Amino acid sequence: MRNRRMRKYIAFMFSLLLAVSVLVQPVSAQAEEPLQVHAKAAMLIDADTGQVLYEKNADEQLGIASMVKMMTEYLLLEAIGEKKLSWDDEYTVSEYVAQVSKDTNLSNVPLRLGETYNVRELYDAMAIYSANGATIALAEMIAGTEQKFVQLMKEKAKELGLTNYTFVNSSGLSKEDLKGMHPSSNASQDDNLMSARDTAKLAYKLLKDYPEVLETASIPQKIFREGTVDHTEMKNWNWMLPSLVYGYEGMTGLKTGSTDFAGYCFTGTAERNGQKLIAVVLDATDANGKGSYEARFVETEKLLNYGFNQFDRQEVIKEGETVKGFETVEVSKGKEKEVAIQAGESLVIYTPKAEKTNFKKSLSLKGSEKEEDENPTAPLKKGEVVGFLQVTPEKGTEINYLTAEEKKQAEVSMKAAEPMEKANWFVLSMRAVGSFFSGIWTAAADMVTGWF
Incomplete structure (x- = not known):
């Protein structure tokens, strides 16, 4: 008797779950349909x-x-x-x-x-x-x-x-x-x-x-x-x-x-x-x-x-934050070889709720002459723009904007987090000499390696 009741109970619960799934399914399917605008x-x-x-x-x-x-x-x-x-x-x-x-x-x-x-x-x-x-x-x-x-x-x-x-x-x-x-x-x-x-x-x-x-x-x-x-x-x-x-x-x-x-x-x-x-x-x-x-x-x-x-x-980047992987950039003629950088503004992007969106970042540097992919040149003031960080989704469609001008908003300026003085003539001379001999050594090493 007890087994018969148990079988009836299990059958009832199964039927109930099946009925609920039938009721829920159309709503779920409807939510996944693309937007239809007449x-x-x-x-x-x-x-x-x-x-x-x-x-x-x-x-x-x-x-x-x-x-x-x-x-x-x-x-x-x-x-x-x-x-x-x-x-x-x-x-x-x-x-x-x-x-x-x-x-x-x-x-x-x-x-x-x-x-x-x-x-x-x-x-x-x-x-x-x-x-x-x-x-x-x-x-x-x-x-x-x-x-x-x-x-x-x-x-x-x-x-x-x-x-x-x-x-x-x-x-x-x-x-x-x-x-x-x-x-x-x-x-x-x-x-x-x-x-x-x-x-x-x-x-x-x-x-x-x-x-x-x-x-x-x-x-x-x-x-x-x-x-x-x-x-x-x-x-x-x-x-x-x-x-x-x-x-x-x-x-x-x-x-x-x-x-x-x-x-x-x-x-x-x-x-x-x-x-x-x-x-x-x-x-x-x-x-x-x-x-x-x-x-x-x-x-x-x-x-x-x-x-x-x-x-x-989604706030992808916050103003004033140090961005992982882009903490510093090399500086030409600086007292130090690198300067710490931080985001000049926040970047907010609309992302689909149904999926997690990860972003990849790339940095374009601006030199003293504002040429792309050129290290900034000392002296630098705190807050001076040294480059721009572009943000794109790792997967999925590209972020679209009304115009190319607005598309620039999918990037943020990167600014010097501290001032950087220009190195004195002696330091610059020693670096130049070091670079000269380093170049000779590298060339010689490559030549010897080629023999073997």
């Missing part, structure tokens, strides 16, 4: 370093709609920083701006012909509500005309390292929405185009140079001209802000865009536990290929969750 193009990067965590069709030029306003924001904040404009400067509404702002089918605040508005309220309308008339007004303030402003956009894009773009206006509207006043020099192209990579680059540079843009981009709602007949509730189009309908923890910005041509696009920025990410989706859809406001936020959430959940920020 968009024509997508990009996910680290906002601090530009390290690329995910990309899909990242180099095809596609419509970006109102996300082009990120360039308008950049040029405005630059003009403010250079004191070419101030927040209190006033703009008198042109016929072009008045006509565009009247269109209630577009995102707009009312701007009346001949009336004045200051830079701050126009900027708020653009950054929060994606107001098109307000954007064109700012372009006219900065450059005189939108046509001239488009030229500034192109020049700035080149300066920022963008390579895959076509700019035709400041707002992102399609040609037919501009009331016949489309900038004439761009008449051959109807819409603004950018690749997902360049869109990510633009957002990255904007946040690097003008992080204050997020102070405005993260405002969920604001009133334009409160208490007047033009009172307008400006609700942020970024519905992923924490208090809005698709609220996402840590969402901070940045810019939405949608037209019939571009589809539904979004550049989202978010921060959690010190990790800052930038996600870009162009022409987002649901699983059935249908575009919508919801789809762009759902696909952005996928990207951000992937970044936050699947990667760790």
